[in-house]
Amino acid sequence: MALIEAQHLTKVYEGEDVGTYALRGVTFGVEKGEFVAVMGPSGSGKSTLLHIIGLLDRPTEGTYRFDGKGFDDYTDEEIAHVRNQKMGFVFQAFNLLARRDVLENVMLPLVYSDVPERSWERRAREAIHSVGLSHRLSHTPAQLSGGEKQRVAIARALVNKPEVIFADEPTGNLDTASGRTVMEILQDLNEEQRHTVILVTHESYTAEHAARIIHILDGRIDSDRLVGSRRRARDDFEK
Secondary structure (H helix, E strand, O other), rough: OOOOEEEEEEEEEEEEOOOOEEEEEEEEOOOOOEEEEEEEEOOOHHHHHHHHHHHOOOEEEEEEEEEOOOHOOOOOOOOOOHHHEEEEEEEEEOOOOOOOOOHHHHHHHHHHHOOOHHHHHHHHHHHHHHOOOOOHHOOOOOHHHHHHHHHHHHHHHOOOOOOEEEEEHHHHHHHOOHHHHHHHHHHHHHHHOOOOEEEEEOOHHHOOOOEEEEEEEOOEEEEEEOOHHHHHHHHHHHH
């Protein structure tokens, strides 16, 4: 059974006179352990798709199942619990709390989790160490570079040990060197720590870190392909 199963997903945003289609019958699946990039130009529907498969929004039509269960199988409270426990989110804007230091920002998802409070700091320190920022524990976001802020956001996404990490344009606000570092961290999380990673991007050099690229155009899947050496890495993972 696939971790993510999307069947004929359609999303329509209703306006005053006419509906705008963001997605038009999208069907695909993602297995545990995959690194998938969803690529397309601005307005293609890729972020809308991420919001649906991340249980942040519902489709207008079609069915979506995460880990075998669909929207109708959950209460609103259960959906929030799944997002907190099984999913980690990394966004272009970082979304860090300005008045909290790195350790406090990374601990935040644990406040809403089932993890005992006595374990919060240890969990957060482990996640921060995994992105190479143990020397920045007491720094606030204003004292960090853009690349460091995104690494804090990745640590925060990791702290509940999720099944899947959703990254929405994670290098969009970064210079080339910082963006490369962030992508190398995501690639390591997939290859070494076996996290499923779903990346949304419009940048081809970013997408090529994935083992599979789904190209979205005008709300439809234009292509779905495995990629060179990263394909071999996925094959090794499945053996």
